Amino acid sequence: MDYSKTTLYKCVIVDDDQLIIDVLANFLDQIPGLHVAETYTEPIQAIINIKVEDKIDFLFLDIKMDISGLDVAKVLRDKVRFIFFVTFYDQYA
Numbered sequence: 695m696d697y698s699k700t701t702l703y704k705c706v707i708v709d710d711d712q713l714i715i716d717v718l719a720n721f722l723d724q725i726p727g728l729h730v731a732e733t734y735t736e737p738i739q740a741i742i743n744i745k746v747e748d749k750i751d752f753l754f755l756d757i758k759m760d761i762s763g764l765d766v767a768k769v770l771r772d773k774v775r776f777i778f779f780v781t782f783y784d785q786y787a
Contacts, residue, residue: 703751707733708740708766709780710759718754718780728752737761741769750774757781 705728709715712735719730731750734740737759744750753774755763758781767777
């Protein structure tokens, strides 16, 4: 397959753990067609920046942060095509 003509889908990761961001970003960047455009460890900053950006294709959100990932998703829903929740905690999986 010729990946040079593949559409790049814009991905953003919001997680309060930088190590998780690094692991997930590394994994996503290996998938043809996906591009991690931004990462955030602060949900408030993510909300501020994403509200003024172009539409995001995939948003990867940690559920358990200072501000719940579920609340972040509610605020950003109109700026994102697909939302994936990520978590380290069994009770949220």
